[in-house]
Structure formats: C-alpha cells, structure tokens
Amino acid sequence: MGGVTVMMKTKLRSLAFKLARSSQSQSQPRVLSANTRPVLIKTVHSTPGTPEPRIRKFLEPRFHFARFCYHDRLFTPRSWGLRLLEVHNSQSSASSSTLTALLPALCLGLGLSPVLAEDASTEVTSAESIGLQKIDDGSVVSNIHTSKWRVFTDSGRDLFLQGKLEDAERLFMGALEEARQGFGERDPHVASACNNLAELYRVKKACDKAEPLYLEAVNILEESYGHEDIRVGAALHNLGQFYLVQKELDGARACYERALKIKRRVLGEGHADYAETMYHLGKVLHLQGKGNDAEALIKDSIRILEEGGQGESFLCMRRLQYLVQIYISSSNFTDALKIQRKILHTVEVSKGWESLETVIAAERLALILESEGGQGSLMEAKLLLQRCLDSRRKLLRDDNIQIAANMLHMARVELLLHSKTQGNISEATAIIDNAKHLLSNAIRIAQQALDKLIKQGAKSKPSQLSRTDAYSERTSLLILMQALNALSQLEVTKVELHEPVEKEMLHSEAEKALLDCISAFKQYGIQRSLSNFGDIKGEYLSCLKHLSALLTHSNSNGLKQTRRPSLQEVLDEIKRVEG
Template structure:
C-alpha cells in the first residue's frame, strides 16, 4: 500500500502544488484507511441475481463492529468527504481502486463516487474547471488482444488499470475470431484530455439536468450481464440467454433505448444466438447494435468499425461471403482513418477480409492481405504471438492446397522455429507445429525426415499426455502411413526390409485402433452423465476418435491387401483384409447411435472410403456372393446421398 500512496502523493503534488503537506497527508491516510476497510468487506461480497448483496451474515466485519451492506456507500462517501480536498478525491480513489483490482465491484464505486461528486459540486473548497460532458471515442479492447479462436475472454491487468482513469460510457467490445466475443465495460476519454467530467469519473453518464444515471435498472443490467457471461462461458446457454434478455430490458429502462449500453447488451445476446446457430435471431441484434453506435458516436468512430467487423464475422460463419466482404471493407475504412495502417487491430480486419477473398476464389488478393496482416504484427513485435502463428499456419494451408509446397514448407519451418524457441518441446503447440511440417514433408516424399519428426512428436506426447490419449493414436497412424510408403519404395530393392516396415506399420495401426476404440467407449459412458461440459467434450472429441478409428481400420485393410500382392499366402491376407474393412461397418453401426458421430459429414466420408475399398476388393479378389456385393453397393449409395445432403446444409 505504501508504494501506491507514494504514487498518489506525486500525483497530487503535480496537479495541486498549493496544497499543504498536512492536507495531502490527511487525504492520503483517509483514502488508505477507507480502501483497506472496503477491500476487506468486498472480499466476502457476492452479487445475487436480483442485484442485491448477499453473504452468510448479511453484514461485513470492519474490525470494530458490523456494517450493513447498504451502509457501505455511505462509509466510502463520508470518509472521503472528511479530507475536504475536493478534486483530489477523484484521483486518489481512482488510483486506489485500480491498484486493488476492484473492477469486479465497480457498481459500488460508481454510485459512491457519483454521490460524492454531487455534494462536492455544491460546496467544493477549491475552484473547479468547466468540463465538457460529451464523451468521445476512447480505448476499445479489440479482438487482437484475445486469443484467436478464442478461448479466452478475460481482461489483462493493464486494461483493468485504464478502466479507472479513462472515464465514460459502457461501449461494445467485439471479437473477430470464431469464438464468442462478449461486450464488456470500457472507458471512454473525455473530449478534453486534461479535463474530465466528474460524473464520468464514476463510469456513469451525466444527463441534461446534471444528475447521474444510477438506478435499480442500471444495477440490474450490470448483474444480469455478469451472470449471463458466467453461464455462457460454462456452456449453460439457456440460463445465459435469460440473463442477456433481461440485461437488454434493464439497459433500455435504465440508460435509454438508444444508449451504447443497449448496444452492448444486444451484442452479447447476438453472440449467444450465433453460437447456438440461431442466425435469424442474431442478425437483427447485431444490426441494432450497429445502428445505436452509429447514431450515438458517428460514422467515423472505432466502435462502429468493430461492430461492423463483428457482423462480418457473423456472415462469414454462414458463408454469406459477399455480405461479409462489404462489412469487413467498411470496418477497414474506419480503422484506417482512426487507427492507421500499422495498428494491429487494422491488421485483424485485413486478415479476415483476406480469408473472405480466398473463399471467393481471389487467391492472389487474399494472399497479399494476409501477408500484410502478418507483417504488421511482426513490425509491432508480435511475430511470436499465437495470433501471428495461426495466420502463418492459415497461409501455409493455402499454399499447400495450391500445391505450393516449397512456400508452405518455408512457413512451417518458421513456425516450428518460433515455437521451439518460445515454448520448447514441453508444449503441445510445438508438437503440433512439428507434426504439420512432417505431414508436408511426407506429401513430397521426404519420408526419412518426416518419420524422424513424427517419432519425436510421439515421444513428446507420451510425456505430456496420458498413454491412451487420442492424439497418440493419431500420431501412430501418421507414422504407420510413412512406414507403408517406405515399404512401397523398398519393395523392388529389398523385399525383406519392405516387409519389416509393413509389420511395424501393422503394430502401430493396431495400437491406434485400440486407443481410439477405448476413447470412444469412454466418451459414450461419459455421455450418460447429463453434465453440460462433459456433453460438449463428447461432441468435440467423439468425431475425431471415430475418424481416426475408421482411418486406421481402412489402412489396415490396405496393408493386408499390399501383403497379399507381395506374398504367397494369399488366403490368409484376403481374410485379414476383409476382416479389417468389415470392422469399419461394425464400428460405424456400434457408435452410430451417437448423434454427433452419425451426423458428422467427415465421419461419413471416412466410412464411405472404407466401403468403397471393401467393394473394390471383393469385386476383384474374391468369389463374392452377388447379393452381398449388391447390399454393399446399396449402402455406398445411401451414404453418398447423406453426405451430399449434409454438405448442402452446411453451405
């Protein structure tokens, strides 16, 4: 606390050199004592759904007695008033609150500060300056400060600190990744950087008569928003939806129909509907948020640019590419004017516009934009960030699909080098980067280097993951495929060594089949538990395990067919080849009752590949019952129709 008091001391001496040391000391000690007492009380505090404060005893212990929660605001106001230093109080409270990280409890301080400043305006012992009450564009937390793809919505410490010092409105924070981006409180600078409206210090908007918007509706808006976010991040979407709907209503009643708080609430509910794929409900909310922001802040405000970016993402998810392109281009114009062409948030929109153009078939324009976004990040010192790495990976995928393997390899080696330096081989991110490079090398026939990398990946995974993790099964499948390719190259030169490679591949495939089957069985057992998080995990991991299992069985069938062509014991390998491929059918039927598996077009595509291989083999190598073959071909046609219908729905 002493270091923070010293900081306030320096601030006061700079801004108010006429104050006496005794007056400054009195203010510092009053503020310190008050913040210590408030901190102890707030540690026990929780918000209930109605916006009131609840605790086991409904009172807080301040060491010398108890105080009811309703008296907490009075304590803060009256203690600060005792210092009689007027304008200094806003600075000292702001520093103290930011230092102690009280942004989670900001409604208390907003209301307390508002009450205090109303009294100070009537009887301030020091002269005050005229202040502008009109807010202007302030700092906005952009998507680039989130993990891409998102799985992280928390603030960093620097932003929490700035929240206190930059006064103003609640505005919308919008994401640009595929993950949800919920609106949060963000401060807005005053139109004068040196003069700040006292009402805005507390985070509340001053209205025409000089009063401050602070009522039961604004309090409930804050509580409902926080609760909605909590449930949202837990995957409890129905509960989150109810809170977000209530937050919109409270924002309209508390702040006004066309206030940015309403835009914030609309964005949160829109993001929830987007995740639920209720696109018809989400779009009007996005549009309403944009209309409010444009009306309130103007057409050249960065918040409008961020909102347009978010709407572009919404259209991109639905593959409404032309609408997405228009939104991104409008957002880009605003960001260029406001932020400049070297800002990382300008780079975010460039990148996403590039992805849209790539999907529209404009590969050269897309590549240029994505390269520009990467260059901006690297020049800003973010070349090793996860965002930059993922953009490099996306560009490498574009090169691979365009058969520009050399360009892809250069990028993948760059990524692996960065990951090795920043995280080392004790990180799965490094393992995945190495695996991507290995698969690219495999595709151009550089099998030895590919196999060495894949073995190193498997060794690292066995240390970092449980032995029967699905990633280990996938890694074994990749190595088995390299060994099968090695065997094919060695067949004419050294048949014995070629067979050894096939035998090692068969062992790897057997382990991959065993692990992936166990993973599926375990996930099915977990699915019986109605826990939401478990169900979501099952929905994500189940198709992956199923695909690996089908691919392993398919490759095992191919391996036996290869042995059949190189050895004399044909009957044995015929039986094993058919057995492996028929297991694909039994596996699909065994686990097909799980909706997330049976509805997956990727799972069906792997199943179809197995069926076709079995049909071709039975037609050319065996005396097959004609009826069995017809039934197999009927199943192939049935699956083809289902895949086509599924892909049309996805489009």
C-alpha cells in the same frame, strides 16, 4: 479554509444524495434480484470506510478484451451506482466514501472483436468530487436498471465462459432489457448488450436470433457516433465474423471492407487492429476463390504484426498457419514447407519440445512432407513423427487420443515408404510389420477412448454433451475408422509379399478390417449423431468403396456369410451415401 472545504464537501454530498433519491423515486421499485442483493449488502457491510474495492470484486467486469478495444478513454470506476450507495447508507452507520459516477458502458466482447460503447455521460469528476454521471441532456443515468444491467452482464459473461449457455442467455436478455429501461432504447449501452447476446446466439448457432441483434448494435452506434466512427468499425467487424461463420461471403466481405476503411482512416495502416480486419477479409477472399488477393492481404497482416514486435505471438502463428493452408490447397508444397518450418522454429525456440504447441507444429510439418511425397521428405517426416510421439508420451497419458492419431500418421508414412522400396522383401516386410503394430495400437486406444467417452455420457443425449466431449467423440471415431481403413489397405499390400496360397487369408483380414470400420460407423456414428459430419461420412464412403473393390476381386468365404454384405448391397449403400 479547511472548515469551508469540509462544508463544501458536505453540501455536495447532500445534493448528490437528493438527486439520487429523486431519480430512484421515478423508476421501478428499488429491489435488486434475490441472489444479488444479499451479496451486495454483505459486501458493503464487511468493508470499513469505503465499500468500493470489495464491491468491485463482485461487480467489476474481468474484461476478456480481444484485440479490439475502441474508446477515447477508459475510465476507472470509483462507484457502482446510486442503488449500492443507498444500500450502504441504509444498512450501515459507516461514513460514506468518496464515490463518483457509474461505470461507463463497456461491451463485454465475447467474440474476436468486441465493441466498446463509449461513455455516454459527461467526464468523470476528480477523486475529491461527489456527483452522478449524466448523459448529454442532463438526466441522471444511475438507477436500479443500470445497476442490474451491470450485474446481469458480468454474471452472464462468467456463465458464458463456463459453457453454461442457457443460463448466460437468460442473464444477457435481462441485461438488454435493463439497459433499455435504464439508459434508453437507442443508447450505446443497448448496443453493447445487443452485441453480447448476439455473440452468444452465434455460438449456439441460433443465426436467426443473432443477426438482428448485430444489426441493431451497428445502427445504434451509427446514430450515436456517426458512420465513420471506430466503434462502428468494430461492430461491423463482429457482424462480418458472423457472416463468415455462416458462409455468407458477400455479406462478410462488405462488412470487412467497410470496417477496414474506417480503421485505416482512424488507426492507420500500421495498427494491429487494422491488420486483424485485413486478415479476416483475406480469409473471405480465399473462400471466394480469389487466392492471390487473399494471400497478399494475409501476408500484409502478418508483416504488420512482425513490424510491431508481435512476430512470435499466437495471433501471428495463427495467420502463418492459415497461409500454409492456402498454399496446401493450391498444392504449393514448397512455400507451405517454408512457412511451416518458420512456425516450428519459432515455437521450438520459445517453448521447447516439452510443449504440445511445438509437437503440433512439428506434426503439421511432417504431414506436409508426407504430401510432398519424396523419399527424403518421407524419411524426415518419419523422424519428426517419432519425436512427436516421444514428446507426447512424456506429456500425456498412454491412452490419450492424440497418441493414437500420432501412431496413425506414422503408419501411413511407413506404408508410403514401403511403396518406395524396390525388391527388398525383408526391408519391405519390416516396414509393413511396424506399420501394422502402430495401427493396432492406434485402433486399441481410439476404441478405448470412444467407449470411455460414451460411458461417461451414457445418461446424456448427444445434443446435451459439452462441446469438448462432443468433439472428442467425433475425433475418436474418425481416428478409429481411419486406422481400420488403413489396416485394410496394409493387408492388401501384404498380398504382394506372400505366396498365392496365403493371399486368400490376407484378403479376409482386409475385409474384416473394413467390416469393423462399417460396424463402428453404425454403432457410434449413427447412435451418437456423428454420421452427418463430413469427415466421418467421407471416411465411411471410402471404406465402402474399398470393400466393393475387395468383393469384386475376391472370392473369400473366410467370413461368416451373415456378416458379409453382398457386392450389390455395398454398391447400393455407396449410392445412398453419395446421394
């Protein structure tokens, strides 16, 4: 029997190789890319007996699945397709290993909810069998295009995660073309490639290119699996996310509602993936002004996570934080404080105060207390912010921009506490002096951080900066302008505490801080293309309005006339910015 078994295996291998070569002869020339082929050949040669594990190191996707992984079964690949087997046989005398079918088509999943195109072939045979995966009509799906599709997809994903979007785009476009040639125009693998390329265009804000690809992915999956299939639901969720980012709220709502219906039918109302779409639909309704409906959906999505044992997860914390934002936007500080305290307690227990996540949660609680505005709330906010500053100094460098932001928040709380003091000049003076010390340090750190960032990117245009550096520049400029604006208000506040002879000098100090704020906007905001961001422009407008008020009520000549604009010039600039 043993001899018969060996003979049967040999015949099966022979038949498989003949089918494989027959399939390849009908495709384009069997040449891998110049960069890929040497790597694959070297990998195969360095592996005795079976090339499979070493090849997987280069080709197997390290899938970054978000929370949606829709498939009836997830196969473990035993082979990387016909072409790799031929390279091995033609270049090495080692015995052929047991290889099965090509990896099923799996969508890369760059967004929050990747679509998984289900295996379009017949079920994988056992480990003892040799054969090629075939699609339903019996044709062989393993060929040079499918191999290149996999290589392009995996390499593109790695480049995407590294932020090299231009290189990733070229590979994703190549993967789409190889999928169409290797699997057919309307195959689920093509939907997978469309989705990946669309996600990249979404990140690049190339909306006109992204939307048709999303729609094509949805259409192909609907043709392949029907309108109520879970993969269609996942693709609709992705499309809804795209519309949400574009603020096309009606389109986003339609996609999420349909996706939610599919997921409820297939997964049930207690499933975390059902809760994910419910949460995003809640965000859309909130933006549409339907606060009560939005709150109910987001609360339900949180409840599902908590009941499923994910109450301390990042996803749950993120949804709770969004719920806090909803309460703040409606001035419901009582519920906002309740939820934020819950968030802080959860992360403090799990991570402790040596974690920036805990520090950020505490700082958010302090800012809500600051908005609430009572004396007791302000004192609690002051203590929380001091604790945040102490932790940040242990975790970060002294010149980190987060420390400057922390100091800015502390100074603002001090100014609010000053407004609560009644007639105690010495206490009020101490509060003002402490706030000024904090603001001076915040200004110094923000200025240094901004100069350092711009020096590092001096040879790059603002559009060529990484997203992290661009965001850091914007944050540093915003904190610098806010601190200067706050310093101006502090100098005005000090007027009430001093004799009339000193008031003129203090007005000059307030005016100087505002002119420094305007100068920072022009030097950094305009030159570094940051002036059109809403928060930067809003702070600039606030600065101009404060300056116009000072110029209206002050006759200060303490500043050089060449630097000080006239009241009319300031009013004209306000009108221009508002327009």
